Amino acid sequence: MVAAIASEGLTKRFGSLNAVDGIDLAVPAGSVYGFLGPNGSGKTTTIRVLLGLVFATSGSHVLLGTSTQRALPKVGALVEGPAFHPYLSGTANLLRLDAADRTADASTARARVGSALERVGLTAAAGKRYRAYSLGMRQRLGIAAALLRPRELLMLDEPTNGLDPQGTREVRSLIAALAGEGVTVFLSSHLLSEVEQLCSDVGVMSAGRLVWQGALADLRAQQEPYVRVETVQPAEARQVLESVGLAGVEAADGHVRARLGEARPEDVVAALVRGGVGVRGFAVERASLEEQFVALTGEGFDVSG
Amino acid sequence: MSRADLRFFGSELGMVFRRRRNLALLVILACVPLLISIAVKASGHDAPGGSIFGGITDNGLFAALAGFLVLTPLFLPLMISVVAGDSIAGEASSGTLRYLLAIPAGRSRLLAIKFAAIVTWCLACALVIALSGLLAGLVFFPSGELTLLSGRVVSYGDGVVRLLLVLLYVTASVVTVGAIGLFVSTMTEAPIAAMAATLTLTIVSQVADAVPQLGRIHGWLPSHYWLQWVDLFRDPIITSRVGTGLLVALGYVLFFTALAWARFGGKDITA
Structure with missing residues (x-):
């Protein structure tokens, strides 16, 4: 199967700390890949390396079969929470991001921004300043930014963070719908129920290492x-x-x-x-996914070193 | 620049020129030549010609020059520091930098667009000083023919052309502050720190320029030739020192934009 994300020996060292320690990711195209791990296990650093924000110390990676910079226009990302200009409206913020994209078509920008906002249920708040948004609305705007253009790969870091139960359900069904359209979703989460519900594949990180990777069904069958x-x-x-x-x-x-x-x-x-x-x-x-997770990572949800 | 780059540049200009803090700074800037004109008018003294402040009562055009004279050392560098220091560090502190780069905006391209917006901001600041001075001068003082600093009398039109050259020279001078600010801005995630550091560097340069014992390095200081535009109001125009000033400015701009590029190109974005 073609890999949407593939890495070999990907390593990122910050000083003496190996934040990411020689991981070999294999995210199958068309999958919903749950990227699990306790806080501080290197999930976000991995995502940053994959997106080209942070440079790997060693190892290599391929996105959608090509280099990061070439693949990025086809990749939507939500990294470590949403971040926008507080004094601009939701619409203005998305237009700003779209303007930065040299491959985006300016003539369709307004329409694409409108439909992205509609898809996450923010149409009514589109003209409001970002600083007036609630945490859940900010999260939705972040997802809308990832959906500005048709994507082949979505990298979503804790996408339901800060959402109320209704919002969580909406975002999960949105992810399921996108996956149904054939988009590969790389979903970082610590919510095991979310992963169980959405994901076909999982990778489990612990202290910078990828301690398990494969189909969720295989993980469950191991138990x-x-x-x-x-x-x-x-x-x-x-x-x-x-x-x-x-x-x-x-x-x-x-x-x-x-x-x-x-x-x-x-x-x-x-x-x-x-x-x-x-x-x-x-x-x-059978053991719950949580028990398996604890067995794999040797810990629960505590912050690891 | 491709159309996509122009679109990004337009968006960046919107970020700079729609920001209320920056607009407030421009308004303050515009007030200075106006206040100088009112003060000179109110004092009622007819100062002798041959100096910039003295020339104001003879011809209002000198109000713009007086504006440049008092604003170039401190307030203008402050205004450039604010925008240049904010350029990368501001995006980093709000977290928007990671999303711009994930778009991907392209690191070199983002830096180039940011620098182009800073240069535009420098030009806008100089333009505001010139226009405010010109208009205040027209309201309060005679316009007509003017006496240059070297004593020769030229037409008002000639004076306006010379003022335009001064405006461009001042812009080129303070673009050095912009380049330093852009570089400092790639070093930190705190925009205020970048602004303060940039302004501090320009003050250090001027302090060093005022110490006679440091005469050997004066010519190499970024601020040394900042007021050399006075040569443009002599006849014939003395071009040697203005030319040297432009070369020094170009040198600093190339040096600091290259440093910014080298620094930003390989930087881990962890904000």
Whole structure:
């Protein structure tokens, strides 16, 4: 498959800190790629390198099969939050950005600005000064800027940051609609539910390294299923589960968990009943994406060094 | 310049000339020749000709020259520092720089457009001083023939042409401040710091120019020839020092725009 973004050994060092440490990104064209990682893991620096804002210390990268400067007119980006001139209106700010684009057609600028604003639901506030915008409106204007022209690749850094639940849903459905049109979306996020909902592929960053990359379905399939037994007799349940050969048994107040392994769930239930354990509930579950994320990065949402 | 570059340049001019702070500065600038004219009129003294302030009562055109004389050392550099210092650092501090570069505006192209807008701003400032002085002079003082600083009498039209040359010379002089400001602006994300540093450098230059013991370097200071336009109001025009002044200005402009380009071209934009 053609890669929308490909990098080899991409490294960015700030002083003695390896902000990005030899990552090999492979973002398939047409995918929605979730770029995950705790704060400070190098996501934004990676995006800055890909956009040509920051120069890589070593390694190489290709956007849409070509160099950054050639690809950028076909790339819409939202980097580290929206940034606009406070005393200009939403429309004036977008016209300013469009004027800076040497490949943009001036005669269609107004129409394109209008439709970009409409697409993010900002038409009513188009004439208002940016400084009067709420956080959510600013975020929408940032997305509108990324949609000024038809794009082949969108790089969105935390696109639903600061949006209310309704706005979050709107932006997510907008991303889904754009992906449906064939636009590749590179979505940096720390909202795992967002990634689960939108993304076909994921890359997980930890301390500057890309610790996992591939189809989301493959990541989910990696996770072993486990059984969860709800019972008032956790000690007995533990004995039975261990006797039928389940590993990783953990008993807690009111329930017991164990890895299912190769065992069949119906055999486990039968063994529990035969063993005289009062089963109040039985379920086969998989680890949540969050648990997998913690397992991969070794941490939750704390800021890493 | 292609049409796309012209469009970007137009947008940049809009950013500079629609900004209220800059408009307020232009208004203050315009007031100075006017206030000089009113002060001279109110004092009622008929100063002898042969000097710039003395010439005002003879011919209003000298009000514009008096404006250039008092504004060139400090206030005009301040105005240029404000716009030049803001050029890159202002975009960096508001975060808009990263979006301009991701467009991609192109680093060298962005710098060139910013510098072109700074030069336009320098020209506009000089134009405002000249026009305000010219108009105030016409209102309060005689126009007609004027006596040059060397004593020769020329027509008012000749005087206006000479004033236009002064305007261009002053513009070229303060474009050096613009080039220094552009360079300083690529070094920081704080526009106020860039403005202050640029203005400080021009003041340092003038202080050094005032110390006789530093005579050996005077000719190399950016501000040394700033008032040399007085030679344009002599007859015949003495071109040697004006020419040297223009060469020094060109040297500083080339040096600092090259530095700005080298610095900005390889800079990591982390703001």
